[in-house]
Amino acid sequence: MTQNTSPAVKRYLRRIAVFMTLYMVALFGAKWLFQAFVPQGALAYALAIVPALPLIGVFWAVMRLLVEERDEYMRMLFVRQSLFATGFCLTIMTIWQWLQNFELVPPGNGGFGAAFLWFIGLGVGAIYNQVTMGDTFRKEADQ
Amino acid sequence: MKNRLKVLRAERDWSQQDLGERLGVSRQSVNAIEKGRYDPSLPLAFSISEVFGLPIEEIFSRD
Numbered sequence: 001m002t003q004n005t006s007p008a009v010k011r012y013l014r015r016i017a018v019f020m021t022l023y024m025v026a027l028f029g030a031k032w033l034f035q036a037f038v039p040q041g042a043l044a045y046a047l048a049i050v051p052a053l054p055l056i057g058v059f060w061a062v063m064r065l066l067v068e069e070r071d072e073y074m075r076m077l078f079v080r081q082s083l084f085a086t087g088f089c090l091t092i093m094t095i096w097q098w099l100q101n102f103e104l105v106p107p108g109n110g111g112f113g114a115a116f117l118w119f120i121g122l123g124v125g126a127i128y129n130q131v132t133m134g135d136t137f138r139k140e141a142d143q
Numbered sequence: 144m145k146n147r148l149k150v151l152r153a154e155r156d157w158s159q160q161d162l163g164e165r166l167g168v169s170r171q172s173v174n175a176i177e178k179g180r181y182d183p184s185l186p187l188a189f190s191i192s193e194v195f196g197l198p199i200e201e202i203f204s205r206d
Binding site: 006070071072073074076133134 | 167169171172180183
């Protein structure tokens with residue numbers, strides 16, 4: 001989530017790489033199976049959920065980072081980043097929902113759900129951390 | 144809180160990285176504490192106290 005390379009961050013990066021690889025396989029695999037075999041009933045529901053599982057794994061990896069990081073300042077930054085992402089996601093989803101309630105925007109979300117917005121929020125949260133707490137925009141770090 | 148981390152570090156010719164390694168935290172953590180942007184927990188304050196061989200109140204003080 002930032003420049004830190006603690007053991008917890010290394011584990012987090014490894015987990016993210018695994019889950020994102022699984023996500024790509026699950027996404028294209030499920031799309032292909034739906035087009036090739038048109039699954040029905042319970043199988044269709046199970047297959048549709050498969051791409052969601054690696055994304056849930058990413059949520060788990062982020063939460064594990066918050067638990068496993070031993071550097072309290074870095075952990076505080078990661079918590080801020082996650083809370084920022086949660087607020088960002090809830091705010092946009094809520095606004096979008098009310099625009100839909102009054103039929104000002106079309107139904108659906110174009111395939112971009114809460115997870116996508118939360119990940120965008122993590123990115124914006126990292127920038128927010130750098131601007132408000134980080135060294136990048138300050139010339140005060142001593143070596 | 145105010146602190147004397149920068150002075151104590153300079154007296155020992157330690158970089159922020161050096162102090163971070165002694166404390167088991169990142170350089171960013173040392174920098175944030177030194178600049179008063181982050182107040183350490185009591186366990187970390189005790190670790191800082193042990194590393195410098197000084198009581199906590201000789202390192203940290205109220206604003």
